[in-house]
Amino acid sequence: MKRLTVEPYKEYAKTAFYSIHFENVELCETDRFIEQFSQSEAHQDDLQIIKAWIEKMGNEKGALERYFRPERNASAIPIDVSSLRLYCLRLSDEIVILGNGGEKTSQAVQDSPDAYPTFLDMNNLYRVIKESIRRGNTLKEGKYLTGRLEFEIND
Amino acid sequence: MSKLFDSIEVRDEIKRFVDNSVDVVDQIYAILERQGKTQRDLAGLLDKSESEVSKWLTGTHNFTIKSISKIEAVLGEKIITTPMTSQQEFKLMLEKATRIWQSRNSLYHKVPVKVQHTKYLVITHVEHKQYGSMHVEKEKSLSLVA
Numbered sequence: 062m063k064r065l066t067v068e069p070y071k072e073y074a075k076t077a078f079y080s081i082h083f084e085n086v087e088l089c090e091t092d093r094f095i096e097q098f099s100q101s102e103a104h105q106d107d108l109q110i111i112k113a114w115i116e117k118m119g120n121e122k123g124a125l126e127r128y129f130r131p132e133r134n135a136s137a138i139p140i141d142v143s144s145l146r147l148y149c150l151r152l153s154d155e156i157v158i159l160g161n162g163g164e165k166t167s168q169a170v171q172d173s174p175d176a177y178p179t180f181l182d183m184n185n186l187y188r189v190i191k192e193s194i195r196r197g198n199t200l201k202e203g204k205y206l207t208g209r210l211e212f213e214i215n216d
Numbered sequence: 217m218s219k220l221f222d223s224i225e226v227r228d229e230i231k232r233f234v235d236n237s238v239d240v241v242d243q244i245y246a247i248l249e250r251q252g253k254t255q256r257d258l259a260g261l262l263d264k265s266e267s268e269v270s271k272w273l274t275g276t277h278n279f280t281i282k283s284i285s286k287i288e289a290v291l292g293e294k295i296i297t298t299p300m301t302s303q304q305e306f307k308l309m310l311e312k313a314t315r316i317w318q319s320r321n322s323l324y325h326k327v328p329v330k331v332q333h334t335k336y337l338v339i340t341h342v343e344h345k346q347y348g349s350m351h352v353e354k355e356k357s358l359s360l361v362a
Contacts, residue, residue, distance in 0.1 A: 070218055092220045109226045113234040128275045141277040
């Protein structure tokens with residue numbers, strides 16, 4: 062099992078973005094994603110598109126369901142112009158949890174070694190956080206997640 | 217709050233790309249909603265798979281003029297317009313409202329006008345002043361309510 066904390070990442074007028082931070086890892090997963098792909102010249106535009114898209118949702122539109130591509134129970138921030146995926150959980154128009162991501166190099170994510178582990182993490186988190194919200198242990202209050210924010214997910 | 221995220225500098229062209237893509241997507245959704253159609257209906261009209269159309273409608277698709285034109289054709293409505301076209305339409309709308317207003321020869325009117333499926337209420341108002349025997353039309357104003 063891996064222990065993680067859901068922590069605030071970026072807050073805008075309409076939507077707050079959280080990230081996940083695994084125990085004993087220096088950076089949160091979204092920063093690890095940025096750190097990994099900012100080294101690659103080929104992905105500079107992709108990272109900028111992700112940031113512009115997050116700011117657009119956060120400042121103007123809100124995290125409306127239609128902007129997210131479902132990937133099983135998680136979603137991907139869609140970089141339609143490249144194979145890069147940033148996985149996330151959209152909990153409401155006001156709350157999104159960003160994870161890590163990778164290059165989706167195949168039709169089925171299971172066949173993409175870079176993207177699949179991060180895809181699994183977000184899908185595993187979906188199960189535990191949904192259950193925690195259902196039980197009232199984690200609360201969605203407007204843009205804010207409160208209550209239980211530490212979870213364990215499968216390796 | 218993330219310093220790494222903040223350190224990404226978004227070029228103006230990238231910001232405009234995302235803005236334009238999201239605007240196009242929102243316009244398509246607005247038309248679908250007004251026409252009582254779904255994403256699946258649109259996929260059928262375009263002879264594409266629903267998953268492909270779904271991919272287009274998430275806000276970072278690089279639409280071509282050709283693909284936008286095709287969507288406009290199957291939906292029978294404009295999706296994009298240029299500032300120049302908007303100004304021309306606005307001018308025509310004001311001219312139409314002014315003609316109606318003048319024909320009614322009245323001080324205050326509310327004239328409904330429809331442009332690109334949006335209804336506007338053109339409110340026209342004239343303030344008259346009487347100086348002895350002279351009647352002066354002092355002020356004209358036109359205002360719009362979407």
